Amino acid sequence: MQTKEGSPRQLLEQRRSSLSSGRGYAGLLWLAAGIFVVILAAIIEGIVSQSTMAWGHFGLGFLWSTAWNESTNTFGAGQFIIGTLTVTGIAMLIAVPVGLATAAFLTEMCPRRIATPLGVAIDLIAAVPSIVVGLWGLYVLQPVFLRDVEPFMKKIPVIDFAFKGNAEGASYFLAGFVLSIMIVPTMVALSRTALAGVGNTDREAAFALGATPWQVIRKVVVPGANSGLLAAGTLALGRAVGETIAITLLIGNSLTLGHPFSLLNPGATLGSVIVLNFGESQPGTLLRSTLLALAVVLLAMTLIVNIGGRLIVRKNLLFRLP
Amino acid sequence: MSTDLVETPSPSGKDASYYERRALIQASARGTLKRRRTVALAIRILFGFCMVLVLVPLIFLISYVTKRGVGALSVAFFTHTPTPEGIPGGGISNAIIGSLLINGLALVIAMPIGLLIALFLIERRGPIPNAIRFGADVLSGLPSILIGLFAYAVIVTHTGHYSAYSASAALAVLMLPIMIRGDEEAMRTVPNELWEAGLALGARQSRVVRSVVVRGSIPGLVTANLLALARAVGETAPLLFTAVGSQLFSLSFNQPMNAIPIVIYQDGTTAFKDLQQDAWGAAFVLMVGVLILSIIGRLFAARLTRKSR
């Protein structure tokens, strides 16, 4: 067999033959790939299989029922879906604008010598384990929220309808706020990448026409970074949906929806209810199966967000191509 | 202030409206300048404020955890097993050992598989590698509680008891996507000369080719694995369904085992001050450990980009 480097075709043929002659090695790679596929399948199967009792019992109505009664064995997922959506919504509402603004500041309005270490510091927030963030939120933020912040929120004119009732400590609002702290670094880092990806020549052209830095950002940089910013938001959303333990510490353990619905109420998300109630449930019971059914709902939500987000980004990219 | 120039008559014959327009444009530019500049400055201040907002929690968090955690540290803290509340002298030695063992085993399981899969993705093209890459992305987005439940359903249910190795399995699955993506990227950024040199050595010796490339991308591989480890070490939810924690000192993988995140979670949510103290000590140790791992990982990554330039 020739071993000289030559045309690309020769290289390709060499590579192909090299694979077949390292047959054991190639087999090993395929094995690893196969193991991976098996793991993915096992994850889905393992969770779904133990939830079948609940699905069989409740049917699809499980998804919008908000009941929870252990003695009558009636359970629903609705309150937890609402909880997850609420907490995630609060987190995104705070983290997306703040994250975008921070990213814009770092890439456009800040000399690079300062921006780089600041960016690293922000990334370090993301590295702190969520249990630590959750515990800090519990000991430091919860008292402050209870005493000052939540009563304050009730007084703000336009949004006060969402903050009815009394602050009790654990609440959707507190959990959502801490969650926003946790996903902001993701938003900042990815937005920075998106904004920095806009070519410098576009910026220069805008400046050369007499634009101010804000005009350049608004009219040239942000539109140019469109798809990257969308991807940033999607990934931040994915992280928000996937976060469990910090929320568990801060949201309380309310198994039903409070009336009236208020952000100051304690509640539960799909993740937190599983963590807090799994240990008390016995294997083989409907309760146990219900908890796993909630896990399936969480899995479905995660997949929708991740895959759907990817599709949207791809679609957005395609539309921009001439 | 004269700003007009001496103009030769324009051949295109649009003089009058031309100069009118220029005057109009300049008037508009001048007139709007103050507003535009004010807005630009206001935005700069607002966005800078946002950045400060983002950094403030980090500062508060690190300082609070340090303040409360350092006080809990002592020799006993690191060398004794937990004692019931009210009884002094307890520590988290079993949790520290537990975390080391559980994560160590997870690393040992995940590293080779991750590397092999990354090699697979590099060697092959087509729908199957793309599907696997997609699967890895999806897996990396899964909530860790689901991975814990998976380990529970597959291992704990069938063996009938909680165990440390089921925790390791869960953490290994958690680490895999980070390793796969990081390993693949590390090997892709290996300069072409290394690939070609390996090929030139003889296409038959496929193993030589691979080892040349693998060896050349070691900094990147180390980064990927360090970051995966940093992520796994801090995870709590998977542990709650697999290793569930224990008051005893144990080196057995076949039994429940304590771990640092479990201590933080369980002791931190009690009402007992001394247990809370243990939780903060553990939180401090965990935070410092994870930050160190992340920083080292980043330093390696920076070295890698500098090398490949």
Add this chain to the structure above:
Amino acid sequence: MWTQPGENEMTDTTSAVAARIQQEVLAQGSGSVGLLENAPAAVALTDVAVDFGSTHAVRRVTFPLVANRVTALVGPSGCGKTTVLRAINRMHDRSGGKVTGSIRLGDLEIYGRDAQPELIRSRIGMVFQRPNPFPTMSILDNVTSGLRFNGIRNKQVLKDAAESALQSAALWDTVKDRLDQPAVRLSGGQQQRLCIARALAVEPEVLLMDEPCSALDPISTSAIEETIVELASEVTIALVTHNMFQATRCADLTAVFLLDADDHIGELVEYGSTQQIFSAPSDSRTEQYVTGQVS
């Protein structure tokens, strides 16, 4: 050497001055001094130097951009031509370059304390090496972007200005039926014309062009060179080019930049009519460059 237009020169003597310039351009071998006497300068650079931190990029730059003429800045790469060009519209503000010396636009000192960079840039436009239309905007939006940045909103004014600018850039006929299409669909040469139109739409007094044809094919290049020559009647043009032949084709006046042999800092070596520079240069270094001994 050259004069600034004072107030009393502006009115009746306009055509007289113009006629004088015309005469001198036509006169063969009139020498650099003769051409420049009493010719009005749109921009006057005096002893300009640009430093980046501790690195000196270019210095001792003193020459005018004569009104309604094309002035070429030639020289090998790295001698400071582009650096000087970018100093004129204060582009170094963003990249940390420090500019010393005097650059005057008419009566206005560009680096003076009262000078506003945004206003200066609306009076001195720039066309870049690689065509850079804004990728997310249509052709029309691209052309009117400068006007909109400067606060003009009236749709009719924008349309008229766009048409006029596209006409000047010789692109109107090509795009008049597809003004709403994305600008990136145009070919390279067309995109560069679009960038020229975009710069012209703001009615600048001066247009700085930084090797505008270097990314284009020869046919587009010669077409744009034609446009440049025609544009001179509307705006004063400064054209950076590393191609001496382009200078002879397009430019009335030429400034030659070379590296100082000792400290490798760029400087202006000679300035004069293009014809004189290339046929009878005064400085020996110019002669070496022009005859190809210096690359």
